[in-house]
Amino acid sequence: MTVRMSARITARITARITARITARVTVPTLALLLAGGVGCRDGFAMRATAARPGGQQTTRRATAESDTAILGRALFLDSTLSASGRMSCATCHSPSHAYGPPNALAVQRGGASLTIPGLRAVPSLRYTLPRTPIWAYPRSTSLAERLTETDNGPTGGFGWDGRFNTLHDQAAFPLLAAAEMASSEAAVVHAVERGPSAEQFRRVFGPSIFGDLPRAFAAVRQAIERFELEDPSLRPYSSKYDRWLDGQATLTAQERRGLSLFNDATRGNCASCHLSQRGADGSHPLFTDFQFEAIGVPRNPEIPANRDPRFHDLGLCGPLRADQPSKSYCGMFKTPTLRNVASRQVFFHNGRFHTLREVLRFYVERDLRPDEWYPHGGRDQYDDLPPALRGNVDRKTLPLARPAAGTPVWTDAEIDDVIAFLRTLDDADQVAGR
Ligand code: HEC
Ligand code: HEC
Numbered sequence: 001m002t003v004r005m006s007a008r009i010t011a012r013i014t015a016r017i018t019a020r021i022t023a024r025v026t027v028p029t030l031a032l033l034l035a036g037g038v039g040c041r042d043g044f045a046m047r048a049t050a051a052r053p054g055g056q057q058t059t060r061r062a063t064a065e066s067d068t069a070i071l072g073r074a075l076f077l078d079s080t081l082s083a084s085g086r087m088s089c090a091t092c093h094s095p096s097h098a099y100g101p102p103n104a105l106a107v108q109r110g111g112a113s114l115t116i117p118g119l120r121a122v123p124s125l126r127y128t129l130p131r132t133p134i135w136a137y138p139r140s141t142s143l144a145e146r147l148t149e150t151d152n153g154p155t156g157g158f159g160w161d162g163r164f165n166t167l168h169d170q171a172a173f174p175l176l177a178a179a180e181m182a183s184s185e186a187a188v189v190h191a192v193e194r195g196p197s198a199e200q201f202r203r204v205f206g207p208s209i210f211g212d213l214p215r216a217f218a219a220v221r222q223a224i225e226r227f228e229l230e231d232p233s234l235r236p237y238s239s240k241y242d243r244w245l246d247g248q249a250t251l252t253a254q255e256r257r258g259l260s261l262f263n264d265a266t267r268g269n270c271a272s273c274h275l276s277q278r279g280a281d282g283s284h285p286l287f288t289d290f291q292f293e294a295i296g297v298p299r300n301p302e303i304p305a306n307r308d309p310r311f312h313d314l315g316l317c318g319p320l321r322a323d324q325p326s327k328s329y330c331g332m333f334k335t336p337t338l339r340n341v342a343s344r345q346v347f348f349h350n351g352r353f354h355t356l357r358e359v360l361r362f363y364v365e366r367d368l369r370p371d372e373w374y375p376h377g378g379r380d381q382y383d384d385l386p387p388a389l390r391g392n393v394d395r396k397t398l399p400l401a402r403p404a405a406g407t408p409v410w411t412d413a414e415i416d417d418v419i420a421f422l423r424t425l426d427d428a429d430q431v432a433g434r
Contacts, residue, residue: 041237041284042130065230071200072227075220080191082181083112089174089224092122095233098340098430099125106302106351110180117304118179119313119320120160121351124344126427127235127286128337129228132156134165153332154292154316160333160349162292163321167225168218175220185217192220238428239339242284251424257414258421267409268418269398270363273335287338287425292316294331295400296366296393298373299384300352312386313350330389331382342423343430350384356422360415364399364408 075081079088087110094102101108101122109117135157156162164170174180175188183191192201193210202209205219228234243249251259262270271277274287292315305311313319317330333349347353353362362373370378382390394400399409410418426434 041242042235065232066226067200067204068223069226069230071197071204072223072225073231074197074200075192075224076227078191078195078197080195081175081183081188081220082110083183083187084110084114084181086114087181092174092180093125096429096433097124098343098427099234100340100344101346104345104354106300106346107304108180111178111182116179116182119303119305120349121346123160123336124340125228125234126337127339128288128290129158129167129234131283131286132158133290135162154329156290157334159320161315161321162334163323167228168221171221171224172217186213188220189213189216192216236427236429237284239426240424240431244424245278245284252420254417254420255424256421258417258419259424261410261414261418262421265398267399270418272397274338287341288335290334292329292332292334293394293397294385294392295333295348296331296382296390297348297350297352297362297384300350302352303350312384314385314389315349327389328392331385331392338422339425340427340430342419342426343434356419357415360410360418361408364410364415366400367395367402368406368408 076089076093079086079091081088092101092108093099096102106121107118108122109115133156135154137154154162158164158167158170159173164173175183176185189210192198193216198210201219201223204223205216209216209219240249240251240255244251259276261268262274263276265272273289273291273293275285275289276287277285279285294315299306301307305313314330315333316324317327318324341347342356345354347356347359353359366373367381370381372378374381374383382393385392395402403409423431
């Protein structure tokens with residue numbers, strides 16, 4: 001049985017992120033940091049990733065949001081950019097739902113008449129975007145490394161399958177995808193030109209911007225990216241857990257019990273993937289290591305595409321990405337953040353579960369009581385993957401590994417404790433809306 005060692009993972013990720021940062025942090029930013037002018041809940045990574053060629057360098061304290069980001073917010077909320085005229089980014093990534101889905105639907109419907117169902121559940125856009133590492137599959141370089149490094153899995157990138165390395169590339173997908181906003185490059189640019197943001201758009205990108213279609217479409221994506229990287233509403237750090245880390249709140253006895261079960265490497269072991277400790281740079285944790293795993297989530301009949309038994313969403317192996325030759329990745333999806341998870345109504349990439357209790361029971365019972373979770377009395381275990389690929393499902397990492405004792409690692413009361421803890425990850429606006 002392998003227990004993933006979170007300390008080592010944290011160290012490795014921090015090292016990787018720090019390497020990228022060192023390359024990118026500019027002298028003025030460093031000066032600001034040294035002068036103590038910047039709070040460190042985001043650590044260095046936010047400013048580092050936020051420094052894109054062509055974009056403005058910003059820090060939270062030093063400057064307010066850039067004009068590009070303010071424009072980007074307007075575009076994020078603008079439903080005239082869609083073929084239906086009724087769907088914006090915010091329709092699925094609802095600002096009042098921690099930029100996650102506003103409803104319990106496993107997949108949302110888009111297209112010209114909002115009837116075409118998508119394939120995957122909508123993730124929250126809070127917190128992770130500036131700190132998502134670029135896609136990497138760190139191959140071991142020596143035999144010694146292969147023997148000692150057991151966790152070298154694929155990491156990073158945007159989407160459940162990590163297929164986009166930048167937010168401006170990612171933004172083209174929802175604008176153009178048939179099951180989402182279903183527009184075209186030209187239609188998006190014309191909508192901006194006719195819409196309320198036209199003047200601001202010219203001010204930011206130049207008076208002749210609308211005359212150059214490819215450049216104007218790139219500018220739309222760049223503005224959205226700046227919004228995603230800069231807007232404070234995407235990272236309020238207002239949860240009880242954040243305040244507790246800063247010594248400004250006390251966890252109840254139940255929340256503390258839940259936190260230790262979550263962290264306990266011999267039982268819940270959740271923190272081995274959903275990191276719960278501060279980063280080495282003092283940044284507050286995001287509850288993801290950005291790595292990919294095949295958890296074996298049951299097939300979801302609520303997704304219309306699943307009516308075809310030949311259809312399989314294999315994550316890293318497609319259908320939405322097609323560049324991964326290794327079949328051993330099939331079924332893997334990126335570990336999501338658990339911040340604001342208690343305010344969601346759909347869980348996992350396929351939205352199979354609708355309550356946290358079901359998710360936690362699934363984690364601790366999957367291989368003990370397969371008949372509860374999979375069809376044909378549990379014989380069709382890991383039924384969302386074709387039989388030949390079911391061996392990819394993680395059966396070694398706790399709590400997914402079958403416990404020797406034959407009883408789940410958590411009782412129902414302990415599940416209640418963990419849920420109480422997970423609720424401390426809700427931001428203040430989510431708690432208020434509960
Ligand atoms: C119809 C619903 C819908 C709309 C509209 C939509 N999205 Fe998404 N978004 C999704 C889904 C579903 C995913 C997960 C996609 C996947 O993994 O393939 C996603 C993923 C993302 C991600 C990756 C998040 C991560 O952590 O990996 C970003 C960023 C994003 N969307 C931004 C946007 C922007 C910007 C817009 C508007 C231009 C937008 N979305 C419009 C449904 C939507
Ligand atoms: C081996 C790494 C790993 C471990 C250990 C792990 N998770 Fe996860 N978790 C993931 C991955 C990967 C996903 C997404 C899987 C998918 O959608 O197919 C996920 C998804 C989730 C989700 C759904 C979130 C959402 O937005 O849909 C919750 C809740 C969750 N995990 C809680 C936990 C808890 C609680 C534990 C401990 C009992 C735990 N996880 C242990 C990797 C892990």
